Amino acid sequence: MITPRVAAVLTTIAAAVALLTTTAPPAQADGPGVGTPWVVTLGDSYISGEAGRWAGSSNASSARADALGPSAYYDNASGTGETINRCHRSKSSEAYIGGGVNGLNLACSGARTTTSNGDNFKPGLDFADFGAGKQGQAKMLQGFATTHRVGMVVVSIGGNDFNFADVVQQCVIDFLASPSWWKDYCYDDSSVKANFTAANVAAVRARIRTALLNVATAMRNAGYADSQWTLLVQNYPSPIARGSGFRYSESGYTRQSTGGCGFWNRDADWANDSALPTINGAVFGAVADTGLTNARTLDLSSAFNGRRLCENTVGLYEERGIASWTSPGAVDQTEWINQIRTVSTCCSSSPYYIQESLHPNYWAQLATRSCVRQAWNAGAPRSGKCTIAGTGLVNGEPRMALN
Numbered sequence: 001m002i003t004p005r006v007a008a009v010l011t012t013i014a015a016a017v018a019l020l021t022t023t024a025p026p027a028q029a030d031g032p033g034v035g036t037p038w039v040v041t042l043g044d045s046y047i048s049g050e051a052g053r054w055a056g057s058s059n060a061s062s063a064r065a066d067a068l069g070p071s072a073y074y075d076n077a078s079g080t081g082e083t084i085n086r087c088h089r090s091k092s093s094e095a096y097i098g099g100g101v102n103g104l105n106l107a108c109s110g111a112r113t114t115t116s117n118g119d120n121f122k123p124g125l126d127f128a129d130f131g132a133g134k135q136g137q138a139k140m141l142q143g144f145a146t147t148h149r150v151g152m153v154v155v156s157i158g159g160n161d162f163n164f165a166d167v168v169q170q171c172v173i174d175f176l177a178s179p180s181w182w183k184d185y186c187y188d189d190s191s192v193k194a195n196f197t198a199a200n201v202a203a204v205r206a207r208i209r210t211a212l213l214n215v216a217t218a219m220r221n222a223g224y225a226d227s228q229w230t231l232l233v234q235n236y237p238s239p240i241a242r243g244s245g246f247r248y249s250e251s252g253y254t255r256q257s258t259g260g261c262g263f264w265n266r267d268a269d270w271a272n273d274s275a276l277p278t279i280n281g282a283v284f285g286a287v288a289d290t291g292l293t294n295a296r297t298l299d300l301s302s303a304f305n306g307r308r309l310c311e312n313t314v315g316l317y318e319e320r321g322i323a324s325w326t327s328p329g330a331v332d333q334t335e336w337i338n339q340i341r342t343v344s345t346c347c348s349s350s351p352y353y354i355q356e357s358l359h360p361n362y363w364a365q366l367a368t369r370s371c372v373r374q375a376w377n378a379g380a381p382r383s384g385k386c387t388i389a390g391t392g393l394v395n396g397e398p399r400m401a402l403n
Contacts, residue, residue, distance in 0.1 A: 029147060030147055030148050030149055031145075031146060031147055031148065031149060031222075031223060032145070032149065032222065032223045032224045032225075032228055033149060033224075033228050034149055035148065035149040036100070036101075036102055036149065037100075037101050037102070037149050037150075037151035037152075037379065038101070038102045038103065038104055038144075038148050038149060038150050038151060039095055039097055039101055039102070039103050039104070039150075039151065039152045039153075039154060039372070039376065040095070040103075040104045040105075040106060040141060040144065040145075040150050040152075040153050040154070041093065041094060041095040041103070041104070041105045041106065041107050041153075041154045041155075041156075042106050042107055042125060042137045042138075042141060042153060042154070042155045042156075042157070042215065043107045043111060043125070043137075043155050043156035043157040044107060044108070044109065044110065044111045044112070044156055044157055044158075044159055044160055045088065045107075045108075045109035045110060045111075045159075045160075045355070045359055046156045046159060046234075046236060046237075046359065046360065047093070047094065047105075047107045047154065047155070047156035047234065048087055048088055048089050048090070048093065048105065048107035048108055048109045048111075049072075049073070049088055049089050049090025049091070049092060049093035049094075049105065049107075049365060050088045050090070050109040050355060050356055050359040050360075051088075051090075051337075051338040051356040051357075051359035051360060051361045051362075052068065052072060052073075052088075052090025052091065052092040052093060052360075052361065052362055052365045053066065053067060053068045053069070053072035053073070053090060053092075053351075053356075053361075053362065054066065054067065054338055054356070054361045054362055055067040055325035055330070055331075055334070055361060055362035055363050056316075056317060056325055056330060056334030056335055056336075056361070056363065057260065057316050057317070057334070057335050057338065057339050058316050058317040058318060059258065059316060059318070060316075060317070060318045061317075062350070062351050062352070063324070064317045064322075064323070064324045064325065065317065065324070065325055065334075065361075066325075066351070067092070067325050067362040068090065068091055068092060068362065070351065071091075072090050072091060072092075073087075073088045073089060073090055075087075075089040075105065083133070084108055084121060084123070084133065085120065085121075086109060086110065086120060086355065087107070087108035087109055087110075088108075088109040088353075088355070088356075089105040089107065089108070090365065092362050092365040092366055092369075093105045093107075093365060093369075094154065094365055094368040094369040094371075094372045095154070095369075095372075096369065097369055097372055097373040097376060098373070099373065101151070101376065102148075104144060104148075106123075106137050106140050106141060106144075107137070107156070108122055108123050108137070109355060110122045110160060110355070111123060111124055111125075111137070111157070111160065112124050112157075112160045112161050113125055113126075113157055113158070113161055113204075113207040113208060113210065113211040114126050114128075114136075114207070114211075115128035115130075115136045117130050117134065121134055123135060123136050123137045123140070124136055124137065124211065125137050125138050125155070125157055125211035125212070125214050125215060126138050126139070126211070126214050127139045127142075127214065127218075136214075138211075138214040138215055138217065138218040139218070141153065141215065141218045141219070141222075142218035142219070142221050142222050143222075145218065145219055145222035145223075145224065146222045146223065150219070150222075150224070150229055151229055151230065151376075151379060151381075152229065152230045152231075152232055152375075152376055152381055153215055153219070153229065153230070153231050153232070154232045154233075154234065154298070154372060155211075155212065155215060155231065155232070155233045155234070156233075156234050156235075156236070157208060157211050157212075157283075158204060158207075158208045158279060158282060158283045158286070159236055159279060161204045161207055161208070162195050162196075162200075162204055162279050162282075163195050164279075165355075166191070167186070167192050167195060167275070168340065168357065168358055170186045170189055170191060170192055171186035171187075171192075171262070171263050171264075171267050171271075172256065172262040172263070172340055172342070173186075174186045174189070174264070174267070175255065175256060175262035175263060175264055175267075176253065176256060176262055180250050180251050180252075183250075183264050183266070185264055185266050185267050185270075186264075186267050187266065187267050187270035187271075187274070187275075196274070196275065196278055201278060201281075201282055204282050205282040205285050205286050205289070206286075206289075208282060208283060208286035209286040209289040209290055212231065212233065212286060212287065212290050212292070212295070213290055213292075215231060216231065216290070216292055226292065226293060226294045227294065229294065230294050230295075230296055230381035231292060231294055231295045231296070232295075232296045232297070232298055232372070232375055232381060233283065233284070233286075233287045233295060233296070233297055233298070234297070234298035234299075234300050234368075235279075235280040235283045235284060235297070235298070235299060235300055235301055236276060236279055236280055236283070236300065236301070237300040237301060237302070237303045237304050237360065237364070238271075238272055238276055238301060238302060238304065238305065238308060239304070239308060239309055239337045239358045239359075239360075240261055240263060240268055240271065240272070240308050240309050240310060240311075240337070240358075241268065241272070241305075241308050241310070241311045241312075242265075242268055242269050242272050242273070243263075243264070243265025243266065243268045243269050244265070245308075245311050245312055245313075246259075246261065246265070246268065246310050246311070246312065247259070247310055247311065247312035247315065248261070248310055250264060250265055255310065256340070256342075258316075259309070259310040259316075259339065260309065260310075260338075260339025260340045260341065260357075261309045261310035261339070261340060262340060276301065277301075280301055284297055296375065296381050296382060296383040297383045298371060298372065298375055298383070298384065298386060298402075299383075299384065299385040299386060300368065300371075300386050301385075302385075302387060303364075303367065303368065303371070303386040303387060303388070303400075304336045304337060304360065304364055304367070304388075305387075305388070306388060307332075307334075307335060307336040307337075307363070307364070307388070308335065308336065308337050309335050309337035309338070309339065309340075309358065310335070311335070314332075314333055314334055314335050314336075315333065315334070315335075316334075316335075317330075317334060320333045320334065322334065325362070329391075329392075331363050331391075331392070331393055331398055332391045332392065334363070335361070336360060336361055336363045336364035336367065337358060337359070337360060337361060337364065338356050338357060338358065338359050338360075338361045339357065340357040340358050341353070341354045341356065341357045342354070363398055366396065366397040366398060367386075367388070367397065367398040367400050368386065368400075369397065370394075370397045370398065370399075370400040371384070371386035371400050371402050374400075374401075374402035375402060382402075384402035384403055385402070385403050386400060386401075386402055387400065387401055387403065388400060388401075389401035
């Protein structure tokens with residue numbers, strides 16, 4: 001028999017259990033600080049994966065260097081095409097560091113600091129929104145980070161604001177249009193010099209700073225404290241050696257017709273000694289200008305030295321007597337930078353794109369991925385300088401060190 005006192009106690013217990021049941025918090029979805037960590041890459045072609053299809057170069061057969069095949073840049077959900085045409089987000093992109101960390105590549109070949117909605121949509125590091133499928137990269141990041149735990153955002157930006165492609169084009173035109181006994185250099189062309197005036201360098205540096213702050217704003221809007229994620233900003237690698245390091249003579253047109261590296265020695269020296277340091281100075285200067293305490297830097301300036309386009313330490317597959325990219329030692333004897341293509345060496349019946357010219361290829365992207373993994377540092381991100389650490393492959397990647 002239940003007495004009134006026992007009945008009262010049971011009623012109290014039942015009420016307490018009901019309260020616990022109705023007020024217990026629901027399981028939290030992935031988001032800031034919760035769930036499997038993600039590395040997200042933002043920026044331009046040097047991080048999107050442009051040229052990531054090719055492992056080295058061959059003028060005899062593209063198949064020798066074709067590591068990923070025609071679907072190399074397919075990044076849509078069904079794996080049948082590109083989410084944004086010509087963003088060229090390759091499967092070898094540095095975003096995919098593995099080891100229990102997921103990767104998302106939102107970068108786009110041709111991107112500048114701000115979005116362009118012209119004939120070819122190019123999302124910049126801003127909050128532009130032109131409807132479905134046409135958002136700025138900061139806007140895309142914000143949406144993703146709201147429902148996923150983003151631990152690190154890696155950024156490469158600024159090269160296109162310095163008109164990198166136009167400068168390369170002018171250098172190749174000057175090489176092809178002038179004889180070795182009367183060289184027409186590009187470094188002193190007015191169209192090239194305009195990109196490197198003090199005023200323009202300062203302006204681009206300011207735009208990069210704004211772009212990086214947009215990334216921080218996106219993460220804050222998504223609910224993150226600055227301490228919950230890291231901004232890793234990378235600079236640009238040297239794609240060609242100084243003039244003395246080329247394996248092809250300046251005489252004739254072999255540098256371009258065979259090597260795809262149509263630069264005069266003096267222009268190659270200028271590219272390494274002046275242009276690249278100026279661009280990289282603007283990039284890392286902009287990082288400092290943001291004042292962000294969660295920012296780190298990845299120095300790629302000499303990451304591919306010894307494996308650069310037309311460098312005398314490497315060669316085409318046929319020059320080195322190597323069958324294909326899968327052959328033992330191919331990673332150490334072939335180039336990590338894609339040849340500069342012209343209309344005559346690409347397009348119509350060729351699998352190459354002009355926009356792949358002078359970009360880190362399959363080997364280089366896996367090498368950078370190794371350095372990004374080391375920068376992630378098991379969730380305690382750090383800065384460092386990325387360099388080649390030895391020969392051969394480790395788990396399918398070149399041996400790299402982050403010092």
